[in-house]
Amino acid sequence: MAQLIDGKAIAARVRAEVQVEVARLKADRGLIPGLAVVRVGEDPASKIYVTGKKKAAEEVGFRSWEHHFDASISQDELLAQVRRLNDASAVHGILVQLPLPKHIDAELIISTVKPEKDVDGFHPISAGNLSLGRPGLRPCTPAGVMRLLExxxxxxxxxxxxxxxxxxIVGKPMALMxxxxxxxxxxxxxxxDLxxxxxxxxxxxxxxxxPELIQGDWIKPGAVVIDVGxxxxxxxxxxxxxxFQAASQRAxxxxxxxxxxxxxxxxxxxxNTLLAATGGV
Ligand code: NAD
Incomplete structure (x- = not known):
């Protein structure tokens, strides 16, 4: 039977590490990292994700703001809001929760976020830095997988x-990492040929x-298996x-x-927000 990789416990450890760093930053430099989350419309899953992100931000000691806009917001208005956050010195990280309504060009919005504040790691500059092997903010999910492997x-x-x-957002940056x-x-x-x-x-x-695309008997005995789905x-x-059941017999x-x-x-x-606040990437 495979060892179960306890992402919940490992994630709690990562958040605890961040919390310690935040307390030190506050004490030494009076600096409090700030995370702004932008949400548009009423997608129920987005609402749950954003609530989770805000809660985690508050627990580690960040300042956090949720900017919620009606689904009818124009692209120009949303761009103006993102630029305002780019200019706000208390905001170190900006996250635009996807998906955005159809009349808004998500790529344009993402590439308007300042790369230094791109805590999702989706900006073309962040993707370019990863591809070139340069330091930069990395997409959170594949970065999390690397930490699990470690x-x-x-x-x-x-x-x-x-x-x-x-x-x-997952497969390509994962392969590069x-x-x-x-x-x-x-x-x-x-x-x-899977x-x-x-x-x-x-x-x-x-x-x-x-769901369950990868069959257990395809897996090489002894493999480490990370399921993002x-x-x-x-x-x-x-x-x-x-x-899962069949795969865990071989992994x-x-x-x-x-x-x-x-x-x-x-x-x-x-x-990533801590790194953005300290310029530590
Ligand atoms: P996506 O739809 O953008 O990409 C899916 C990729 O899978 C595509 O590149 C496509 O070519 C490939 N694909 C689709 N059907 C295939 C098939 N039958 N055989 C081989 N390849 C196939 O999805 P995504 O955003 O990368 O997310 C993938 C999964 O990961 C989803 O279930 C999503 O909910 C989950 N996800 C989880 C987290 C997390 O935090 N755990 C984060 C992001 C995504």
């Missing part, structure tokens, strides 16, 4: 890593959004992209869903 003593160097999914740690990386998508590629993986990261089934149960370590990658995303957002 916590279970899995050093990617020289290992075969397979990333299933190539989105700009593993590459930076000297893994031999394969990126898979809809046209890939059973063949997955069977090669010493480290398997799946971020697709298809979060899919709600008809009965309300959350499942990942990996068939050496595996993340559960929920309680694996999910909690890490918010914890790494806290870390």
């Amino acid at each position: 916590e279970v003593g899995c050093n990617p160097s020289g290992k075969r890593a397979v990333v299933v999914g190539r989105s700009n 593993l590459l930076q740690k000297d893994a031999t990386v394969t990126i898979c998508h809809r046209k890939s 059973p063949r590629e997955v069977a090669q993986a010493d480290i398997l990261v799946v971020a697709v959004g298809v 979060m899919n709600r089934k008809a009965d309300g149960k959350l499942v990942g992209d990996v068939a 050496s370590a595996i993340t559960p869903v929920p309680g694996g990658v999910g909690p890490m995303t918010i914890a790494m957002l806290m870390r």
Whole structure:
């Protein structure tokens, strides 16, 4: 049976580390990191995510603000709001909760956030820095996966890593982060021969959004399996992209869903905000 990777406990540790740093910053420099979250419209999932982010920010000792706008806000008005936050010195991190309404160009909004305040790590400058191997703010979910690997003593160097999914927010930055740690990386998508590629993986990261797409008997015995997927089934149960029961018979370590990658995303957002406030990237 695989070791269960306890993302909840590891995320709590990351947040506790941030909290200690924040207390030190306050005492030494009178500096309080500030996180502004922008939410547009009434998407129920966005509301839950933003509430969680605000709560975590307050717990670690940040200042935090939620700017909620009606779904009818114009693109120009939203751009003006983002620019106002760019100029606000108490705001060190700006997060625009996605998705945005259809009449708003999300890419334009994201690229208007100052790169130094881009705590989501989605700005083209942040993506470019990652791609070039330069310091910068990294997307929170793949950064959280790297921390999970570290916590279970899995050093990617020289290992075969397979990333299933190539989105700009998870799959692609994930592959680049593993590459930076000297893994031999394969990126898979809809046209890939998944059973063949997955069977090669010493480290398997799946971020697709298809319930239990990855079958347990594809997994290489002893692999470390990280399941980013979060899919709600008809009965309300959350499942990942990996068939957990069968996979945990073969993997050496595996993340559960929920309680694996999910909690890490918010914890790494806290870390990014701290880095943005201290210029520590
Ligand atoms: P996305 O839809 O943007 O990207 C999915 C990727 O999977 C695409 O690159 C696509 O090519 C690939 N794909 C789709 N179907 C496939 C198939 N049948 N075979 C192979 N590849 C296929 O999704 P995303 O934003 O990257 O999110 C992926 C999953 O991760 C979702 O379930 C999402 O809810 C979850 N997620 C979780 C967290 C977290 O904090 N735990 C954060 C972000 C995303």
